[in-house]
Amino acid sequence: MSYVGTVEGRRVGFTGDLIMGDGKIFDLYSFQDAIPEAKVGGYHGYGGRLADLISSLQKLRATNLDVIYPARGPVIRKPNAAIDQLIARVRALYRNYLSTNALHWYFKEERMRICGERVLGKGAKIELMPYCLHVKTPEWIIEFSTSRIIVADNGHGFLLDCGGQRQLDFAKDVVARGVVKKIDGIFLTHTHDDHSQMVKAAAEFFKCPVYATAEYADVVENPGHYLMPGLTEHAVPRVKAMEDGAKMRWHEYEFTFRFFPGQMFYHGALLVKRPKAKPVFFIGDSFAPSGIDDYCLLNRNLVHPDAGYKRCFKIIRALPKDTWLINQHVPHVFRFSDKELTFLETRYAERTRILRELLPWDDPNYGIDERWATFYPYGTTLRPGEMREVEVRTRQPLAGGAKIYRDPARPSWFADFGRCKIHHTRLAWRRRGEGENPRAKKTRRVRHHRRCGFQRHALPRLGGGGD
Numbered sequence: 001m002s003y004v005g006t007v008e009g010r011r012v013g014f015t016g017d018l019i020m021g022d023g024k025i026f027d028l029y030s031f032q033d034a035i036p037e038a039k040v041g042g043y044h045g046y047g048g049r050l051a052d053l054i055s056s057l058q059k060l061r062a063t064n065l066d067v068i069y070p071a072r073g074p075v076i077r078k079p080n081a082a083i084d085q086l087i088a089r090v091r092a093l094y095r096n097y098l099s100t101n102a103l104h105w106y107f108k109e110e111r112m113r114i115c116g117e118r119v120l121g122k123g124a125k126i127e128l129m130p131y132c133l134h135v136k137t138p139e140w141i142i143e144f145s146t147s148r149i150i151v152a153d154n155g156h157g158f159l160l161d162c163g164g165q166r167q168l169d170f171a172k173d174v175v176a177r178g179v180v181k182k183i184d185g186i187f188l189t190h191t192h193d194d195h196s197q198m199v200k201a202a203a204e205f206f207k208c209p210v211y212a213t214a215e216y217a218d219v220v221e222n223p224g225h226y227l228m229p230g231l232t233e234h235a236v237p238r239v240k241a242m243e244d245g246a247k248m249r250w251h252e253y254e255f256t257f258r259f260f261p262g263q264m265f266y267h268g269a270l271l272v273k274r275p276k277a278k279p280v281f282f283i284g285d286s287f288a289p290s291g292i293d294d295y296c297l298l299n300r301n302l303v304h305p306d307a308g309y310k311r312c313f314k315i316i317r318a319l320p321k322d323t324w325l326i327n328q329h330v331p332h333v334f335r336f337s338d339k340e341l342t343f344l345e346t347r348y349a350e351r352t353r354i355l356r357e358l359l360p361w362d363d364p365n366y367g368i369d370e371r372w373a374t375f376y377p378y379g380t381t382l383r384p385g386e387m388r389e390v391e392v393r394t395r396q397p398l399a400g401g402a403k404i405y406r407d408p409a410r411p412s413w414f415a416d417f418g419r420c421k422i423h424h425t426r427l428a429w430r431r432r433g434e435g436e437n438p439r440a441k442k443t444r445r446v447r448h449h450r451r452c453g454f455q456r457h458a459l460p461r462l463g464g465g466g467d
């Protein structure tokens with residue numbers, strides 16, 4: 001909702017968070033939404049509300065304002081220029097997003113065109129990356145739905161993901177029929193439930209360990225401590241947390257475990273080398289033959305040089321020659337040519353530049369990553385009057401440099417607040433960064449604020465002073 005009126009002879013607009021500064025938006029993650037006309041659900045709807053943003057801006061522009069008073073940031077004294085700038089930035093962002101998009105593989109061209117025309121305008125040119133080389137999966141890998149089983153020459157199997165009863169039943173059946181003698185271990189590529197839902201049950205049934213990398217082992221063991229799309233309620237105890245780059249021999253194979261934050265932040269990958277065969281790299285859901293799986297902002301696709309897709313590109317560049325990629329949603333193995341990889345890298349670097357211009361923060365990740373600061377554990381149920389200590393965790397930039405963000409419009413901290421089932425309870429909590437911080441030992445009581453339930457932003461005051 002915006003208000004437009006005349007004050008002392010000037011046309012003024014009060015536009016809330018519609019626009020900031022010279023043509024920016026406060027964040028991008030709030031624009032994630034379904035696109036029903038393209039049959040795209042909320043989870044896959046990157047920037048789903050950007051089309052509405054543009055039509056709202058166009059309505060506002062038609063009122064010929066002299067000045068805009070936004071909810072945050074400085075007064076906008078050249079409204080039309082700022083509006084034009086914002087529309088241009090949003091279109092550049094969306095055009096860029098579509099050009100590298102994995103959904104082109106899953107949803108095909110027509111649905112991408114519908115998504116594109118909403119934002120870019122009727123008849124706009126929609127660029128999509130053509131599919132890269134994809135061929136049949138080699139016979140030493142059994143393919144079933146979102147699972148794969150690597151088979152050793154002695155008949156032992158290693159399971160990749162177990163996202164549902166069907167996948168578990170299939171693995172059991174393969175063993176029962178003697179196609180595979182036994183399952184020796186499970187690697188969980190990432191924490192989404194279409195990969196993790198039955199991992200606990202499979203590990204119990206096959207009496208085998210579950211592997212992940214250290215960066216997301218805790219999410220697998222304690223999914224209720226986090227807020228992310230698609231977490232499972234089936235926590236897996238005693239995950240074998242492998243260091244990034246750790247190697248493991250398994251029969252004639254060599255495995256290399258990688259932290260691979262592509263489709264989501266809590267994501268790994270497994271490089272599998274078999275003698276006299278082309279290596280394969282299990283990349284979970286991070287790439288498809290048409291590009292990258294970055295359609296859900298709540299998956300936390302950070303744009304630090306050493307995080308998110310930039311890290312994944314580097315890892316793929318360094319793979320042994322002719323390594324095949326496996327995304328278990330894609331019933332093939334595939335690989336990008338040098339030219340295709342360069343295209344993806346170049347477009348992604350451009351995306352980061354657009355985000356820097358579109359978002360007001362010194363680090364664009366604050367506008368992308370809703371969970372840059374969060375309570376740990378996220379879900380907490382308290383009895384009335386019960387005291388509990390929770391941590392406030394902030395994401396430290398992996399590559400160093402950026403400071404913890406302070407909202408210039410607020411004199412003190414604001415942070416995300418978890419779910420609290422009870423009104424007016426008290427939380428005792430301690431402010432602490434992810435590293436050791438000797439100054440951060442203050443314990444304060446805060447009253448639970450406003451309404452309870454699933455709440456994205458909340459405002460417990462965490463004391464003054466920033467780190």
Ligand SMILES: [Zn+2]
Pocket residue numbers: 146192194195285329
């Ligand atoms: Zn998946």
